[in-house]
Amino acid sequence: MTAALQVQHVSKGFAGVPVLRDLTFSVVPGNVVVLAGENGAGKSTLFNLIVGRFAPEEGTITIRGTHLSNPSPRHARELGVALVPQELAPYEDLTVAENIAVGQEPQVGGVLKRREMHRHARELLAEFDVDIDPSRRMRTLSVALTQIVEIVKATSSGAKVLLLDEPTSSIPEAEVERLYAVIRRLRDRGVAMIYTTHRMQEIEAIADRVVVLRDGVLVLDEQAKGLAPSRIVSAMIGRELGTLFPERVEPSDEVVLDVQGLHRKSGAPEVSLQVRAGEIVGLGGLVGAGRSATLAAIFGARRASAGTIRVGDTTLERPRVQDSIAARLAFVPEDRKRDGLVLGRSILDNMTLPHLSDYARLGVLRSGRRRAAAKEGADGMALRYNTLQQLAATLSGGNQQKIVIARWLDRSPAVLLLDEPTRGVDVGARSEIYRIITDLARQGMAVLLSSSDMPELIGLSNRVLVMREEAIQGELTRAQLDAPDAQAQIFHLASGEGTELLATEGTKETR
Amino acid sequence: MRIANPVADLRDRYRGKSFGEVAVQLAVRNAMVLILLVVIAYFAYRSARFATPENLLVILIAAAPFALIALGQTLVILTGGIDLSVGSIIAVSSMSAAWVAVRNPDQLWLAPVAAIAVGLICGAINGLLVSVANVPPFVATLAMLTAGSGLAYAIGNGAPINGLPSGYGAFANTEVFGITIPVLLMIVGFIVFWFVLQHTTYGLRVYAVGGNSSAASLAGVPTRRMLASVYIISGALAGVSGLMISSRVISGAPTLGQGYELDAIAAVVIGGASLFGGRGTVWGTLLGLLLIQTLNNGLQILVIPAYWQAVIKGALIAAAVGIDVWASRRASR
CATH class of the missing domain: 3.40.50.300 (P-loop containing nucleotide triphosphate hydrolases)
Structure with missing residues (x-):
């Protein structure tokens, strides 16, 4: 049988830092592969390569026999790759039917055929035994149902390789079974799936095969049946914790x-x-x-x-x-882009924002002091930057995080x-x-x-x-x-x- | 305070480049300045009356009331909001000032107090609606625009207030250092606002709230108070503007200021500010204001019918912003 997806000797790095190293594995149709690994192990980079968003530095990706030679999201989509991201972004105020139809609307000369659209949506949902009224607003659905609609949408355009990025991370336990039902049905239809999760019991429930990445290297690739969870965990963590964590x-x-x-x-x-x-x-x-x-x-x-x-x-x-x-008290929020940084302002401004009045007299900023404090904070954190005037948006995630921490420290x-x-x-x-x-x-x-x-x-x-x-x-x-x-x-x-x-x-x- | 050295900065930025390259880059970076110069050159070429000191003064006098509300608008837009009510606030405050002046001809100082107080109150209502009641700025200030306009008519029972003491004209027509008070206020206003936005805690916080209000709030910036403050400042400046306009014509009319909010918003946006907040400068607002006022004045001088003036002005504003956006994309490449 031709593999639905073949990844051969793929390497990819960013700014000289290798993220994936010489990765080789394949998925056959009708197979569910659980891709496990810690945060930062390279799972999302791998997904981005398969959907054509990034190009591999070395190696090849082949989808259903066709080599993804000139990667673009469009080309990958045409070959039958679809991704359901972790952060769903449905059109909240449109109906289920409209959400499924966007991009492939049934129409006559630009006029939407609503009845046709609803019929099609109902059919697709029925195929999965999902009982959702296609005229419901997306906003009114639970996360699990939203997830399912997104999967239906992704496969309605004929996806043969479906990537699911932590589909259960925000679904309550009780609803997970509905998602499994949909996945099993897709499996029976011969769709190849790669599924990331942190939950051990899911591997048991859904996986045909388990692939574990650690620091960009494939460290485990085995049939799920009979595979001990402890082996998966130790493959994921693997390294000496002592090397990563300083002495307490x-x-x-x-x-x-x-x-x-x-x-x-x-x-x-x-x-x-x-x-x-x-x-x-x-x-x-x-x-x-x-x-x-x-x-x-x-x-x-x-x-x-x-x-x-x-x-x-x-x-x-x-x-x-x-x-x-x-x-x-100092607080470093979970989502640094949403709650931590003003991305359109400089490192200097972001670094000094919580204690501006420390660097001002009568409300007038004293830029010498402000710069000195920001520079000290940046250097203490080993922040990698060119100038303090650089916009926060231009920094990597790790360096942005350092700013959000460092800016509290100068008042200890x-x-x-x-x-x-x-x-x-x-x-x-x-x-x-x-x-x-x-x-x-x-x-x-x-x-x-x-x-x-x-x-x-x-x-x-x-x-x-x-x-x-x-x-x-x-x-x-x-x-x-x-x-x-x-x-x-x-x-x-x-x-x-x-x-x-x-x-x-x-x-x-x-x- | 470290004083920036623009010459040194330029030298660093353009080191090792030919004169031609430097000229192109400077032009691209300052596209709006060039556009303004081209417009000025065109009017000067078409009419001998345009490029005269007298006409410059005419432009500045016409620009002054707009300048104050455009500065207030700059603050509001930097926080990601919009203030549609400034035109109406001009009307209410000018009517209030006239109403007070007619009844207290011997205590004319009450007139500016009334105008500014009314502006402050209207601004405070906007500010509370936006910051405490979480009404979207567009809706809150649209409501104030409507209500304020009605109130302006109500003060004079539907009619303008005339027969003001002649001293009432002093606010707008007294000259200090050879320039009238409104023009002086405009110049001082631009300098103060530039300083506030560049060099004060308050200014940086305005940018932070507009750039990412959630992050600003977690960094301890009192976001609600900041939001309220910009509408209050905008309202107060509209009050001052209303006094200036009514003093210039020595009467109060409910139609004064009508539609001014659009020119003020246009000036800020032409100056490169983002309506989503967090981006914009006082320098940009100045350029936007001068472009609009120069167009008004120049088209007037060329005796173009008012309706065609409006068409040409609209087209030129769209073209100017289009060129500026194109140029800044090029510059950031």
Whole structure:
């Protein structure tokens, strides 16, 4: 049988940093390949190569026997490649039928044939046993149904190679089964699929084969049947954690951040926690467990309805951002482009924005001081830049993240709140960011860090609090984190359900 | 404060390039200046009356009331908003000033106080609607445009207010250092706004709120207060502008200022500001203002019928911005 997709000896790098190295694998029609790997392992780069957005530096990509010689998204699409991205972007205010039709509208001389369009949509949805009224507005659908409509749309144009980027990351457990049903049906129709996920039980449920990438190298390619989850995990993490994570610091006894009875909104449980000087406390949990919301509420980015936050000697009731900054709290948001940086302004401006009045007299900026502070911050972070006037938009993700962290440091905050500090950051910059975080703890800062990246959570934290349904479900001490089943324990607390499989396998393997 | 050295900057930027290359690059970077010069040259060639000191003064006097509202508009547009109400605020504040002046002919200082206070209040209502009630700026200021215009008529029971004491004309017609007060205010206004936007905490925060309000807010910038402030400033400047206009004609009329908001917005946008916020300069607004005012004046001098003036003006504005956008794309390549 001709492979639906063949990737042969493909390498790709950015600005001299290799992201994928000599990658070879193939997918046959009707096969579901789960592509696993940590953040930054090269999964999205691989997807971008297959959909023709990037060209490989070396190697070839062949789709259904045709070599993708001159890669362009259009060419790949014509060959039958479709991608359902992690961040869905449907036309929220159009109907389901309209969403499916956009780009291939049934028409007569530019006049839309609405009835035809609806019939077609209904047929397509029926093929997948999905019961959605085609005239519903996209906005009214759940994430899972939106996901399914996007998949239907992608395959309606005859896709033979379907790439699904973390399709379940934002779908509640109960709805995942509906997605599986759609995927199985596509499999029966001979569609080849590559599917990325961080959830172990999905591999069990859906995968025919498992491919694991680590730092751009293919480290595992096996049939899913009979493959132990622990092997997948160790293939993903693989490397010595010690090389990536600096030595942890012994925290002092002094409590610097004391959050008591933080109540975000009516109906939500209260959250209380403490962080000591020099301590890094990790916040674990699945997407939507309330980690980001808790950090935002502590900082005052989203105002809590009740709660006391003590920072050193200052006690704040339901603080606003300005109060928190004055009390020497610092916050690095999850989405640096949306909430962190003013991309159209310079490094200088972004670096000094939180403490502008420190560099001003009577509201007039003193540019000498401002430059000195920005330069010091940039150099302390090993920021790679040409001039301070350079726009933030021109920097790489890792360097942007360094600015968002560095800009708090020149007033040496007492508490650093970090939300997914290495999301979308390459491995090199990631280890630098880890070094910086640990250095800050060594200087006596209290760090509260939320992360979906298990190795990061385990590698950096002195202890980990796990959240589910907006409440803290449990705590893992350093000793528990060092135990081989730490990941399984965290997962167990986070999902609230049995992960016996992973737990038992994990312990067996490592013992 | 580090004073920038423009000559040194230029020398660095163009080091090792031929004179021709430098000239082309400078032209591309300053396309709007060139367009303005071409327009001036054309009018000067067509009419001997255009390029005279007297006519320059005429242009400046006509430009002054627009200048103040265009500066306010620059702030508002930098935050990603728009202020459609400035024309109406001019009408209300001029009627209020005239109303006060007629009743207190011996205390004329009350007139400017009334005009500015009315402008401030209207601006504050806009500001509260936008920042606290989260009404989209377009809608909030459109409502103020409508209500303000009606209010202006209501103050005079539908009629203009005439018979003002002759001292009322002093606000617009007194000369200081050989130039009238409105022109002086315009010049001072441009300098102050340039300084505020380039060199103050407030200015940088305006850019930050417009560039990414979520990020600004998480960096501790009081975004709501910033938003409210730009509408208040815009309203107050419209109030001053209203006083100047009504003082020049020594009467209050509910039709004063009608449609001025469009010229003010046009000036800012011609100057390269983005309606999405975060991008724009006072220098750009000055160029936009001068282009519009030069066109008004020059077309008038050439005795072109008013309706054709409007057509030509519209076409030239579109062409000017088109060339400028094309040139800045080229420059950033």
